[in-house]
Amino acid sequence: MYCGSGWLPLVDVLTRKLAARARAGDRQGDELDELTVWDRRRPLAEVVDEVDVLLPSNAHIDADVIAAAPHLRLIQQPAAGVDNIDREAARARGIPVCNAPGTNHVSVAEAALLLILALARRLPVAMARFRAAELGAPQGIELAGRTLGIVGMGRSGEALGERARALGMTVVGTRSSSSQEELDGLLATADVVSLHCPLTEATRGLIDARALARMKPGALLVNCARGPVLDREAVSEALASGHLGGLGLDTYWQEPWDPDDPLYQRDDVVTLPHVAGSTEESFDRITDVVCDNVDRLRRGQPLLHQVS
Known part of the structure; x- marks a missing residue:
C-alpha cells in the first residue's frame, strides 16, 4: 500500500513495473504484485489489516499503524528519509525497514x-x-x-x-x-x-x-x-x-x-511543491529498488538498503 499524499506519478510507474514483473514471472493473483493507495478519508490504522508491504512516503507510520497490520512483512520507503517511521515499533515486531538511497x-x-x-x-x-x-x-x-x-x-x-x-x-x-x-x-x-x-x-x-x-x-x-x-x-x-x-x-x-x-x-x-526528487529518472530508479525488494521478500532473500 502506497501511503503518500502526493507524488502519484510514482504510483503509476510502480504499478506498471509490478505488472510487468508479474507477467515475466508468470504469476497470477500474487498479493505482492497488487498495489493499493491509502484512501485518506479513513485513518491509516483502519485500512492496513490485509497489507503485506507499506510504502510510507510522507505518511507517519507509528506504532498504532504497525500494530494494526498483522500481515505486515516490510516497510519500504520509496525515498531516503525514514524519520516518519517508528523504527523501534517495527523492530519490536521483527518487520524490516528499508529505504531507497542514491536514487534521487x-x-x-x-x-x-x-x-x-x-x-x-x-x-x-x-x-x-x-x-x-x-x-x-x-x-x-x-x-x-x-x-x-x-x-x-x-x-x-x-x-x-x-x-x-x-x-x-x-x-x-x-x-x-x-x-x-x-x-x-x-x-x-x-x-x-x-x-x-x-x-x-x-x-x-x-x-x-x-x-x-x-x-x-x-x-x-x-x-x-x-x-x-x-x-x-x-x-x-x-x-x-x-x-x-x-x-x-x-x-x-x-x-x-x-x-x-x-x-x-x-x-x-x-x-517549489516538494518536487526536488520528482523526475522520470529518479522515479525509475526508486521503483526499481521497491520492485527488487518485493521480489527479494517473496524469495526470502536478504533485502536491499535495510536500515532497521
Missing part, C-alpha cells in the same frame, strides 16, 4: 540549483516586472566567484557541489561528523547556504536565530532537506529584517502547506 540525488541537486538561480535573479520580482511590462528590472547577482555552503555533503550535496563549481562557485561543506565550529565557519563564509541533511534530533532547528545571525548579511538560504531543519520564526524574522537576502523552499514545516501563508507570498521567497 541528481534530481535534488538540480532542484536546489534551480532555487539558488531563482533567488540570485530575484525571480518573483522579475515575474511581477514582466506582468507590468517593465524592462530591465530587477537587478540580480552572478553566482560565479561566490561561495556556496552545503550543509550535508551526502549524495545530493556532493552532486550540487559539482554543478556549482561548473558555474564558477567556490564550494564548502559540512557533514554529520563536522563540528559546530566548522558549521559556524561555513555560515560566516557562504554567500549561499543549501541544506541537504537528514532530519534528526541533532538537525531539528539546526538553522536557528544563532545560525542565521552568523550568516553574511544578504546571504541566500535554500532548503531541500526537511522543513523542521529550519527554525521558522527565526527565518521569518531574518527575512523581515533584511539580514537574510532570500529563501528557497522545497520542503515545509507542515505538508501540505497553506499556499496563502504570508511567508510564501514574499517577493524574496521562492517555493
